[in-house]
Amino acid sequence: ESIGNPTHSIVHNIDSPLCKMKRPTNLLSRISSDGSDSDTPEKCRSRRRRRIHMRRMRIASVPRLPYSSPHFHLPIPQHWLPTPSSENPMPEFGCISIQGLAESMDDAVSVKEEFFRPDIVGGRTLHFFSVYDGHGGSHVVPLNFQIIDYIYTSTHMHYLYLTDTKTKQENEEVGGAEWEDLVRVAIQKSFKRMDQAALSTCALGCQPESMDLVFLGSAALVALVSGDRVVVANCGDSRAVLCRDGRPVPPLPDDKPQRPDELERIRAAGGKLIHQNGVRVYGILNMSRSLGGDNLLKRVTTSQPEISITEREGGDECLILASDGIWDVISDDLACRVASACLREGSAATAPRSRYSDRADQRRHDAAAAILCRLALARGSHDNISVIVVDLRRKAKGRS
Numbered sequence: 506e507s508i509g510n511p512t513h514s515i516v517h518n519i520d521s522p523l524c525k526m527k528r529p530t531n532l533l534s535r536i537s538s539d540g541s542d543s544d545t546p547e548k549c550r551s552r553r554r555r556r557i558h559m560r561r562m563r564i565a566s567v568p569r570l571p572y573s574s575p576h577f578h579l580p581i582p583q584h585w586l587p588t589p590s591s592e593n594p595m596p597e598f599g600c601i602s603i604q605g606l607a608e609s610m611d612d613a614v615s616v617k618e619e620f621f622r623p624d625i626v627g628g629r630t631l632h633f634f635s636v637y638d639g640h641g642g643s644h645v646v647p648l649n650f651q652i653i654d655y656i657y658t659s660t661h662m663h664y665l666y667l668t669d670t671k672t673k674q675e676n677e678e679v680g681g682a683e684w685e686d687l688v689r690v691a692i693q694k695s696f697k698r699m700d701q702a703a704l705s706t707c708a709l710g711c712q713p714e715s716m717d718l719v720f721l722g723s724a725a726l727v728a729l730v731s732g733d734r735v736v737v738a739n740c741g742d743s744r745a746v747l748c749r750d751g752r753p754v755p756p757l758p759d760d761k762p763q764r765p766d767e768l769e770r771i772r773a774a775g776g777k778l779i780h781q782n783g784v785r786v787y788g789i790l791n792m793s794r795s796l797g798g799d800n801l802l803k804r805v806t807t808s809q810p811e812i813s814i815t816e817r818e819g820g821d822e823c824l825i826l827a828s829d830g831i832w833d834v835i836s837d838d839l840a841c842r843v844a845s846a847c848l849r850e851g852s853a854a855t856a857p858r859s860r861y862s863d864r865a866d867q868r869r870h871d872a873a874a875a876i877l878c879r880l881a882l883a884r885g886s887h888d889n890i891s892v893i894v895v896d897l898r899r900k901a902k903g904r905s
Contacts (some may be wrong), residue, residue: 506838511856512892516854530859533884538693544670544677546630548738550761551856560880564809567798568892576602586753590902593629593630593631593632593731593732595619595632596730596895596896596897597634597870597895597896598616598634598870598894598895598896599869599870599872599873599874599875599893600614600616600874600892600893600894601604601874601875601878601890601891601892602614602889602890602891603873603878603889603891604889605757605830605882605886605887605888605889605890606882606886606887607830607887607888607889609801611638611889612636612637612638612639612828612830612889612890612891613636613637613639613891614635614636614637614891614892614893615633615634615635615637616633616634616635616893617632617633618632618633619631619632620632620633620729624799627732629684629731629732629733630731630732630753631729631730631731631736632729632730632731633727633728633729634728634730634824634826634893634895635725635726635727635728635826635893636725636726636826636827636828636892636893637723637724637725637726637891638723638724638725638726638741638742638743638828638829638830638891639722639724639781640721640723640724640795645774656796668833685734685814685842688729688736688814689812689814691739691840692716692736692810692812693809693810693812693840696738696796696808696809696810697808697809699725699796699808700796700797716733721797722743722795722796722797722798723795723797724739724740724741724742724743724792724795724828724829725738725739725740725743725796726738726739726740726741726743726744726745726826726828727739727742727810727812728745728824728826728895728899729789729809730824730895731786733816733817734814734815734816735747735756735814735815735817735824735897736812736813736814736815736819737756737757737812737813737814737815738810738811738812738813739757739794739795739810739811740794740795740796740809740810740811741792741794741795741807742761742779742792742828742829742899743778743824743826743827743828743832744757744827744829744832744837745757745824745825745826745827746824746825746827746837746840746841747815747821747824747825747897748821748822748823748825748841748844749818749820749821750820750823751820751822751841751845752838752841752876753837753840753841754815756813756815757811757812757813758811758819761792767794767868770807771806773784774804774805775804775805776804776805776806781835782783785837786805786806792806794806794807794808794809794810794811795808796808802851817897821897821898822841822844822845822848822849822896822897822898823844823895823896823897823898824894824895824897825840825841825844825877825892825893825894825895826892826893826895827840827877827890827891827892827893828870828888828889828890828892829888830881830886830888830889830890830891831877831878831881831886831890831891831892832890833881834881834884835877835880835881835884836875836887839880840877843873843876843880844873844877844894845879847869847872847873847894848869848870848873848894848896848898849869850869866878870896873894874893874894876892878892
């Protein structure tokens with residue numbers, strides 16, 4: 506259990522016999538070994554030199570992006586450079602991710618401050634929050650999706666920015682609609698690349714069996730928070746809820762197969778829904794969108810996320826991102842009331858400030874996530890539980 510850590514992830518069940526047999530370090534040891542049981546200093550030094558040489562060859566073989574070169578220069582218009590009035594400070598947040606009563610831990614959360622600087626995305630600082638809910642085993646480690654999301658979202662948004670600036674005049678700024686299109690395209694391409702890499706990437710170098718591919722996959726919920734907008738992208742059965750004036754405002758509907766529009770899309774593709782412990786696609790998958798999966802499910806499901814861009818208002822209190830371990834037993838309204846009450850208790854409006862106020866603020870955000878988690882357990886949730894509560898009350902001044 507981890508609370509309030511900005512860049513943490515939780516991965517369990519990585520010591521299975523299959524993973525141990527295929528770990529790169531074990532493979533390297535077997536390759537480097539000469540079969541002798543004697544371990545002389547000369548042989549140790551020889552093996553160490555071979556390991557260093559192989560590591561250097563592996564690093565040298567990794568393709569480099571064109572703008573990773575030290576000679577690459579990014580021309581940044583001066584009017585897009587960040588100024589103190591356009592800064593978007595990192596919102597306070599609390600997060601937790603636990604195994605709960607499930608047999609394995611397939612959830613993870615990820616938070617990154619200043620995911621993009623103002624000079625990269627049209628003058629807006631973006632902060633990154635995400636929840637991942639894997640299914641099908643420990644091979645689909647959510648940590649991979651975090652790394653892939655960082656790399657590919659950064660690559661595509663950076664690339665779109667570079668190509669877009671070529672057609673702009675020096676003093677022309679990125680408008681609201683244009684900025685939203687840039688973000689939408691970047692997220693869509695990122696999820697596509699994440700889906701392609703989902704079955705070929707494992708943190709331990711493992712390759713799943715062919716029969717396991719039907720069940721391997723993950724739901725991904727991503728939120729990008731700027732000073733004036735909240736961007737939410739969802740692929741799967743996780744959910745984000747915006748608490749505004751004490752009421753829940755879900756930016757996106759759940760990606761469930763029984764949803765009328767999703768049901769129509771699945772049937773049009775020739776898919777079938779079977780009631781097997783709930784409504785599932787072919788009796789296997791209980792969501793209509795997912796990363797990973799084999800061709801049987803890919804014919805009727807999709808990895809493309811649904812994207813919502815919401816204008817921030819003065820009544821916004823918090824943004825709750827959580828896996829289905831929360832939403833299966835807690836309603837949007839109850840989650841909103843619990844989180845809002847935790848954040849309001851002892852807030853600046855009702856309590857005097859002191860040198861311990863910032864620490865107390867963090868405890869309130871951590872408590873909001875922890876109480877939602879405990880409430881889900883008390884209500885009988887048998888799944889992994891992951892929650893992020895983002896405080897939206899401290900809005901930055903200006904456009905960003």
